[in-house]
Amino acid sequence: AQSVTQPDIHITVSEGASLELRCNYSYGATPYLFWYVQSPGQGLQLLLKYFSGDTLVQGIKGFEAEFKRSQSSFNLRKPSVHWSDAAEYFCAVVLNYGGATNKLIFGTGTLLAVQP
Amino acid sequence: DAGVIQSPRHEVTEMGQEVTLRCKPISGHDYLFWYRQTMMRGLELLIYFNNNVPIDDSGMPEDRFSAKMPNASFSTLKIQPSEPRDSAVYFCASSRTSNEQFFGPGTRLTVL
Numbered sequence: 001a002q003s004v005t006q007p008d009i010h011i012t013v014s015e016g017a018s019l020e021l022r023c024n025y026s027y028g029a030t031p032y033l034f035w036y037v038q039s040p041g042q043g044l045q046l047l048l049k050y051f052s053g054d055t056l057v058q059g060i061k062g063f064e065a066e067f068k069r070s071q072s073s074f075n076l077r078k079p080s081v082h083w084s085d086a087a088e089y090f091c092a093v094v095l096n097y098g099g100a101t102n103k104l105i106f107g108t109g110t111l112l113a114v115q116p
Numbered sequence: 117d118a119g120v121i122q123s124p125r126h127e128v129t130e131m132g133q134e135v136t137l138r139c140k141p142i143s144g145h146d147y148l149f150w151y152r153q154t155m156m157r158g159l160e161l162l163i164y165f166n167n168n169v170p171i172d173d174s175g176m177p178e179d180r181f182s183a184k185m186p187n188a189s190f191s192t193l194k195i196q197p198s199e200p201r202d203s204a205v206y207f208c209a210s211s212r213t214s215n216e217q218f219f220g221p222g223t224r225l226t227v228l
Contacts, residue, residue, distance in 0.1 A: 034216075036219075042221060042222075043120075043207060043219040043220055043221045043222050044207070044209075044219040045219070046216060046217075046218070049216060090159065103161060103164065103172060104149075104161065104217060105161075106158060106159040107158075108158050109158060109159075
């Protein structure tokens, strides 16, 4: 069955340090991949998405992610973390079955804490 | 654009009462989704609509839950009767066919 795995439940980084959040997917075809961020008490905001083409995608707030088919991964990166990046991050994949798309499957999320 | 609008933002009710959550999708979006978020189960898709028609309701936990979309600009998620285990944050999201879903701020439901 299609699934998304975020192996890190909680990560703490120092402000200014680099960040990488891991995401692995299990999916037979080429997936549509997303990263969302959720600040406390807020809804989910789309950071970036991958549908096709260049495997390195740029998103908002200085984030980027790289699709690696050989590793079934879509890791999120940021070169220098800001305190305002503290939030929960969700990786997601769209299921495509019978031509009908749009059913998002979310990972369990990674909670990011930023130390001053 | 105002984004996806949900109401109420917070709801506290007693067990056995009927609860109705409301959602206004972004104008022009033809897909609407209802999700539930809990600590134990994370984000779960409950149901989604395309052009006001329910496409997949396999995530609806049981018959106490029902969802409707009478027109392109309004949807409801109803729980009747509510139970304490229904306490969660319920999100509505909408999208065009590009698959990018836009989420509302959520409704935090507490059932006592």
